[in-house]
Amino acid sequence: MQKFKKLFYSQKVAPFVFVLPFVLSLLIFWAYPLISGIVMSFQDISFGNRTFVGTSHYVKLANDKFFRTAVLNSVEYMALTLLLMIPIPLVLAVMMESRLTKAKGVWKVIMYIPALTSVVISGMLFRMMFSESDGSQMNQLMIALGHTPIAWLKTKWTAWIALLLLCMWRWTGVNMLYFVSGLKAIDNSIYESADIDGANARQKFWYLTLPLIKPTTIYVITISVYAGLSMFLESFMLWNGNSSPKNIGLTIVGYLYKRGIEKNDLGYACAVGMVLMVIALAINVVQLIATGTFKREES
Amino acid sequence: MKKTWLSVAMAAAVMAAMPFAAMAEEGEATAVTTVGPEDGTHFEMWSFVDAHNEFYGKMVELWNEQNPDKQLNVTFSTYPYSDMHNKLMMSLQAGSGAPDMCDVEIGQFPNYTGDDTPLYALNDALAPYEADCVTSRLDVYSKADGTRIGVPTHVGASVMYWNAELLESYGLDYKSVKTWDDYTALGEQLKEASNGEVFLTSVDTGGVDWMWIAMAEYGDDWTGGPDGEPNVELDSVKKMMTMQKQWLDDGIAMISTDGHIDLEAGFKNVSEGKVASFPKAMWYMSRFTNYMPEMEGKYDITTIPVFEEGQKYSVGIGGTGTVVTEQSADPALAAEFLAWAKLSKEGESYIWSVLGFDVCNSALWFDDEFAFDESNQYNTFFRCKPYEVLQQIANDDAIGTIYSTKVSPTLNDYMCTTTLNEVFEDGMDIDEALAECQEYLEMELM
Numbered sequence: 001m002q003k004f005k006k007l008f009y010s011q012k013v014a015p016f017v018f019v020l021p022f023v024l025s026l027l028i029f030w031a032y033p034l035i036s037g038i039v040m041s042f043q044d045i046s047f048g049n050r051t052f053v054g055t056s057h058y059v060k061l062a063n064d065k066f067f068r069t070a071v072l073n074s075v076e077y078m079a080l081t082l083l084l085m086i087p088i089p090l091v092l093a094v095m096m097e098s099r100l101t102k103a104k105g106v107w108k109v110i111m112y113i114p115a116l117t118s119v120v121i122s123g124m125l126f127r128m129m130f131s132e133s134d135g136s137q138m139n140q141l142m143i144a145l146g147h148t149p150i151a152w153l154k155t156k157w158t159a160w161i162a163l164l165l166l167c168m169w170r171w172t173g174v175n176m177l178y179f180v181s182g183l184k185a186i187d188n189s190i191y192e193s194a195d196i197d198g199a200n201a202r203q204k205f206w207y208l209t210l211p212l213i214k215p216t217t218i219y220v221i222t223i224s225v226y227a228g229l230s231m232f233l234e235s236f237m238l239w240n241g242n243s244s245p246k247n248i249g250l251t252i253v254g255y256l257y258k259r260g261i262e263k264n265d266l267g268y269a270c271a272v273g274m275v276l277m278v279i280a281l282a283i284n285v286v287q288l289i290a291t292g293t294f295k296r297e298e299s
Numbered sequence: 300m301k302k303t304w305l306s307v308a309m310a311a312a313v314m315a316a317m318p319f320a321a322m323a324e325e326g327e328a329t330a331v332t333t334v335g336p337e338d339g340t341h342f343e344m345w346s347f348v349d350a351h352n353e354f355y356g357k358m359v360e361l362w363n364e365q366n367p368d369k370q371l372n373v374t375f376s377t378y379p380y381s382d383m384h385n386k387l388m389m390s391l392q393a394g395s396g397a398p399d400m401c402d403v404e405i406g407q408f409p410n411y412t413g414d415d416t417p418l419y420a421l422n423d424a425l426a427p428y429e430a431d432c433v434t435s436r437l438d439v440y441s442k443a444d445g446t447r448i449g450v451p452t453h454v455g456a457s458v459m460y461w462n463a464e465l466l467e468s469y470g471l472d473y474k475s476v477k478t479w480d481d482y483t484a485l486g487e488q489l490k491e492a493s494n495g496e497v498f499l500t501s502v503d504t505g506g507v508d509w510m511w512i513a514m515a516e517y518g519d520d521w522t523g524g525p526d527g528e529p530n531v532e533l534d535s536v537k538k539m540m541t542m543q544k545q546w547l548d549d550g551i552a553m554i555s556t557d558g559h560i561d562l563e564a565g566f567k568n569v570s571e572g573k574v575a576s577f578p579k580a581m582w583y584m585s586r587f588t589n590y591m592p593e594m595e596g597k598y599d600i601t602t603i604p605v606f607e608e609g610q611k612y613s614v615g616i617g618g619t620g621t622v623v624t625e626q627s628a629d630p631a632l633a634a635e636f637l638a639w640a641k642l643s644k645e646g647e648s649y650i651w652s653v654l655g656f657d658v659c660n661s662a663l664w665f666d667d668e669f670a671f672d673e674s675n676q677y678n679t680f681f682r683c684k685p686y687e688v689l690q691q692i693a694n695d696d697a698i699g700t701i702y703s704t705k706v707s708p709t710l711n712d713y714m715c716t717t718t719l720n721e722v723f724e725d726g727m728d729i730d731e732a733l734a735e736c737q738e739y740l741e742m743e744l745m
Binding site for chain 1: 505
């Protein structure tokens, strides 16, 4: 007992006890599912039975045109969200920090509120707004503009307007807050000395704000890359299920869900998940190397 | 260097967690109730429809009255559709945590019909009712070797719904329509009379009911049945698609808003008189009473037109098979209760009067007291008594069978996302679109 007590109060053991919850949750909720996912991707799984099938799932994946559509859609979605969701929130954040803006708190709250609504509800609202019936808001607008009603969710580019708007509506406020906090960390005296040197507003943004806010930008890009690649619920809610006309809304995770849950083929779904992981990792590692994140850590 | 690896590991951890985060929004059971004495045999039962669990609850009370020696104590949980099916699948895969009894929607059923099914065989329990039942409905919830693993709820016989008031206002006679040629001719007349404002029907891009009807009429089945190979390049399917495409080109029909007519947008088209008729299963009647009560007395129900006289003209569409899992402590008792609850006269009366379904026990279709009860809302809502149509279907032996097999989910998915859209929205050649679908299915089965 005494020995146990000693061990418990030992300064050497204490740090391990403190990190134990994190290590345990990493092992249970990350390492175990990851390893078991890798193993399952080489298996056929049915009720209580598992048989190894070698690389046949991956061979099938290579020829699966639905999977190709899903990968293309996810990558396109990621790229487009990056194009929209980095510059716009950044500009908004700079505007929020400007002395000319009144009632900043009110704006921030308004911008942030959509992030608090459930995707299920916002997806439903967008589905109704973009419905192909004459009575939907968007078609009312089209009619008012003298255009015929559009079947928004049946062609790719019109449907993607809805999808990207939903994304922007929901996440602009969040990304903006990241940038606002990044801007707050910049020392004001730097701007003052730039003023003395005669820099104008554009130059200050370009040569001071952008480089100084880079860590925040890298963080936002990193989370946006995997948020974009793993998008699922938005498309699921917008089309009221996992099926969209000609699969214009099919994403990698949507395909994983379709295979694993809807078609009871967990082995194949795991192979899909592995490919998603590899793509996301590759993009992020390239991005982190390109932005010099690793270099700075090592020096 | 170590830190590099840590960064990569952290990034991977967050990514790996993303799909789980996406699914974390799924809900808890919306309703949990327990019926029966505490010392009775305890069962867990899941459904995705609250009304179904209410029905089972009533049947447990009745069962306990009639069977003092076999008292039941059942806990019912209602979950949203996909939640419930996911939970069931996971608990059966894992080997524990599954309920004793559970509703399974027909589209999900092929997931359980393999050789290693974790579901209890119901053949013995169903035996007393089998002779009176519509066999095709028992077949769709069976394994390839004939083992019954699900108790059907309804037939889902497809019939034709007509906006009689609207058609009469244009002086058109829908009752004499017997073939699809007659139907097309009526469409031309309606287009002329209404200046193209009213469409005769709406063509689905997100549902395969029309194709099922065509196959039933020609005795085809694109799944190939339990042992066969799938084949979508069927003449019956091509005929239906060609005819529908012609309707669209001629302005007789519209494309169903949002894909098919069993959605909010579809109810709107029906209740606003934008479409004058459509084929749908009998269970669509409850959509009228629930979502379009203002249509009372306006709609009529008849049989569906045929391509050639003498063909079958109905097919069972949709449905729920209730199963008993192998994990149950007393599967024989659960099976006996289920078969009784869903197929006996007591159970079927409730299914017809409250849920509004065409019951599987077809002996009751000819029981006037059962079928034509004036206190049943469905008997007064429409311009005919629904069971009159069912009697005609039974007399003509007019119900065809389309199986749900392993390929069904993939087939339906491809049709509803791709083929029907390509043909009706993009004007793609029908043979080409079907060949593409066939190619995909063959690749899938590899």
